[in-house]
Amino acid sequence: MKNNLFLDAAFSRPTERPPVWMMRQAGRFMPQYWEIKNKYSFLEMCKTPEIAADVTMLPVDLLGIDAAILFSDILVTGEAMGGELSFTQGVGPKFANPVRNAQDIDRLETEVTDRLQYVADAIKVIQQRLDGSIPLIGFAGAPFTVMSYLVEGGSSKDFKLTKLLIHNHPELAHRLLAKIAKVTTDYLNLQIAAGVNALQLFDSWALALSWNDYQEFSHRYNQDIISGLNRRNIPVISFCKGSSVFAPIMAEARPDVVSIDWNADLLNIKKALPADIAVQGNLDPHILYADQPVIKKQILRLFERMRGEQGFIFNLGHGIMPDIPFDNVKYAIEVVKEFKY
Ligand code: CP3
Numbered sequence: 001m002k003n004n005l006f007l008d009a010a011f012s013r014p015t016e017r018p019p020v021w022m023m024r025q026a027g028r029f030m031p032q033y034w035e036i037k038n039k040y041s042f043l044e045m046c047k048t049p050e051i052a053a054d055v056t057m058l059p060v061d062l063l064g065i066d067a068a069i070l071f072s073d074i075l076v077t078g079e080a081m082g083g084e085l086s087f088t089q090g091v092g093p094k095f096a097n098p099v100r101n102a103q104d105i106d107r108l109e110t111e112v113t114d115r116l117q118y119v120a121d122a123i124k125v126i127q128q129r130l131d132g133s134i135p136l137i138g139f140a141g142a143p144f145t146v147m148s149y150l151v152e153g154g155s156s157k158d159f160k161l162t163k164l165l166i167h168n169h170p171e172l173a174h175r176l177l178a179k180i181a182k183v184t185t186d187y188l189n190l191q192i193a194a195g196v197n198a199l200q201l202f203d204s205w206a207l208a209l210s211w212n213d214y215q216e217f218s219h220r221y222n223q224d225i226i227s228g229l230n231r232r233n234i235p236v237i238s239f240c241k242g243s244s245v246f247a248p249i250m251a252e253a254r255p256d257v258v259s260i261d262w263n264a265d266l267l268n269i270k271k272a273l274p275a276d277i278a279v280q281g282n283l284d285p286h287i288l289y290a291d292q293p294v295i296k297k298q299i300l301r302l303f304e305r306m307r308g309e310q311g312f313i314f315n316l317g318h319g320i321m322p323d324i325p326f327d328n329v330k331y332a333i334e335v336v337k338e339f340k341y
Helices: 005-010 031-037 042-047 049-063 076-080 102-107 113-130 143-152 160-168 170-194 204-208 211-227 243-252 266-272 285-289 292-306 326-338
Strands: 085-088 092-095 136-141 198-203 236-240 257-259 278-283 312-316
Touching: 005 198, 005 312, 031 042, 031 049, 042 049, 042 085, 042 113, 049 113, 049 326, 076 085, 076 113, 076 136, 076 143, 076 170, 092 143, 102 170, 113 136, 113 170, 136 143, 136 170, 143 160, 143 170, 143 198, 143 204, 143 211, 160 170, 160 211, 170 198, 170 211, 198 204, 198 211, 204 236, 204 243, 211 236, 211 243, 236 243, 243 257, 243 266, 266 278, 266 292, 278 285, 278 292, 285 292, 285 326, 292 312, 292 326
Parallel strands: 136 198, 198 236, 236 257, 257 278, 278 312
Antiparallel strands: 085 092
């Protein structure tokens, strides 16, 4: 790898500056994304390897980040299991056949890696394009978060149906989570076999759970997935919103990196974790709406706080919003790249 900063930091080795990439770095805040999006549906983009590669490469070419992330979505596992998935502008993801009872759960399939072959094909095209310049991060949704979309039938504010399922019918919830976890393990191993250099598990909505429910309905399955990966030299990043609270539990699943939302002081979190676990984060993405001197000040404040620490990857606490000014994202990355420990 010509640029090893990301992998060095992920394995808690020293780096001359923090590496940088951003969640949702290939997306709607980029005018160039819209040029492609106006011609194809989102799922067509994900399922056509050349297009998925084009979109993956946008932030590599236009922003100069230290790691690329596969262009896809966390819900493709739910689709492969039998969910009728669509994405509509302004509405977001929808499953037309939500999973609500034992029959629905039993109908979901678990031998589905063939249906996800397009992702492996995209990874191969992307690696040819990257040509050893920077690492490629693959990813999947964590079972709890994917379950919430399958059960609710789309995005949700309060996860009411998902919580009713786990509280009234925990045995059904466990059956569903175990099925998703099996598919997710196979899917991430498929991505490793296709050539990704790192993996991130996205459990975006874990913050909806209590401490006990997080352990029972999320962490257990994330742990099963992480321990089932063929992860030789492939760092694994565990992300959730709620990580400010759940980080010590997340660390028990032995990822290489825990990705932290913006609520916590990153150094305090790092010090409470085992020394060989790196942290990723944790700028509030809303800072990228602010004036550029504010952006610079906030990034440098984080870096001063983390000075002297090994195992720190700069990122946002969650993804870039679609209406964040492109120039501010570009500026933030320049600020990171000028910094020296
Ligand atoms: O980070 C990247 O740039 C890589 C690609 C990526 C996408 N989604 C592309 C995408 C990744 C890693 C994801 C993960 C994802 N998808 C998560 C976890 C991360 C997070 O943000 O919490 C979740 C919860 C989803 C489910 C999902 N997919 C939602 C809620 C939406 C947005 C709905 C909306 O319209 O706001 C999507 C669609 C999606 N995924 C888009 C992109 C670029 C937008 C699609 C479009 O262009 O219409």
